[in-house]
Amino acid sequence: MGEEEESLAILRRHVMNELLDTERAYVEELLCVLEGYAAEMDNPLMAHLISTGLQNKKNILFGNMEEIYHFHNRIFLRELESCIDCPELVGRCFLERMEEFQIYEKYCQNKPRSESLWRQCSDCPFFQECQKKLDHKLSLDSYLLKPVQRITKYQLLLKEMLKYSKHCEGAEDLQEALSSILGILKAVNDSMHLIAITGYDGNLGDLGKLLMQGSFSVWTDHKKGHTKVKELARFKPMQRHLFLHEKAVLFCKKREENGEGYEKAPSFSYKQSLNMTAVGITENVKGDTKKFEIWYNAREEVYIIQAPTPEIKAAWVNEIRKVLTSQLQACREASQHRALEQSHSLEHHHHHH
Structure with a gap:
């Protein structure tokens, strides 16, 4: 083994130790929350401390944290421990359990509901009492964030491990595991944003898969006003957060809440949606590589959309094209199908005469 090899092996062991130490701490923390808060909600001696708004809301507050705890405690921690002597093979542990990691998407889909319940009830004496008994510096909401932080941490640790395992046999697995975790992180982010759209009457689930989301500057031009597009440049653009689904694109306004990162999930107020069946797109708006145009109902409404970068614009145009093509x-x-059915029923008709 060369000197460089040796030092890489040491670095891999460091990453492995951090992975294991943090995994054990994580399992410990989840158990703490489940015993110190969740179980106490069912404790008759604590009932008098629970406000009416909190009654029977255990599942909303904690989501499927118990499921997450059991997965890590019974299965994943042990499998990670079995890699202690060959840390570069840890990618395989993740890949074999990718199915189970879906429980994180479930947890995060519930997160906005959990957060809004916490915001309404955080001053409930029940929480103070539990926190005091546990002797925790931080309140429950910090602990409810742990699963989201854990997934983020895996991504960092896998990146590190990959850096020191370039020429090891587990490298491809590590790369694939990293991509999979990033995929889950994306789904987690999307689901935590999705549910925070207020003012939309319909069911967001009916719009098909969420393909893209992001913030843009938007200028509008409606035929009714007969504004020339040239004049639009003078108007201040609106800041809009766009959600592109398979069946519609939603325009929302982001409501800023103070607080960093996930503590306060951003929320969006719904402004309008365009049904993808009536949408058209112009890829290039002259003079600006970051702008494209979405128009609606044969240019009755035109939206000029400016992305933060040309790359983001390209990605959106690409994705919208895909939706329109598949439509x-x-x-x-469908029309071939109808034509076929008609010719069949005609044949049928002739036979009877």
Whole structure:
């Protein structure tokens, strides 16, 4: 083993130790919360401290934290421990359990509900009492954040491990595990944003998969006003957060809440949605590589959209194109299907005469 090899092996062991130490601490913390808060909600001696707004809301507050705890305590921690002598093979542990990691998406989909319940009830004496018994410096909401932080931590640790395992046999697995965790992180972010859209009447689930989301400057031009697009440049753009779904694009306004990161999930107030079946797109708006145009109902409404960077613009234009193309495809298939059915029923008709 060369000197460099040796030092890489030492670094890999360091990463492995951190992974294991933090995993044990994480399991410990989850157990603390489940015993010190969740179980106490069912304790008759604590009932008098629980405000009416909090009654029977255990599942909303904690989501599927128990499921997450059992997975790590019974399964994942042990599997990580089995890699202690060959840390570079830890990618495999993650890959074999990717299915189970879906429990994090479930946890995060519930997170906005949990947060708004916490905001309403955080001053409930029950929480103070539990926190005092546990002797915790931090209040419960910090602990409810742990699962989200854990997934983020895995991503960092896998990145580190990969850096020191470039030429090891587990490198491909590590890369794939990292990509999978990043995929889950993206889903986690999307689901935590999604549910915070207020003022939308319909069911967001009916809009199909969320493909993209992001913040843009938007100028609008409605035919009714007969404004020339040239004049639009003078108007101040609106800041809008766009959610592109398979069936519609939603325009929302981001409501800023103080607080960093996940403590206060951002919330969005719904402004309007455009059904993808009536949307058209112009990829280039002259004079600006960051702008594109979405128009609606044969240019009755035109939205000029400016992305933060040309790359983001390209990604959106690309994704919108894909949606429109697959719609066209579906349309063609449906009409072919109808044509077929008609010719069949005609044949049928002739036979009877």
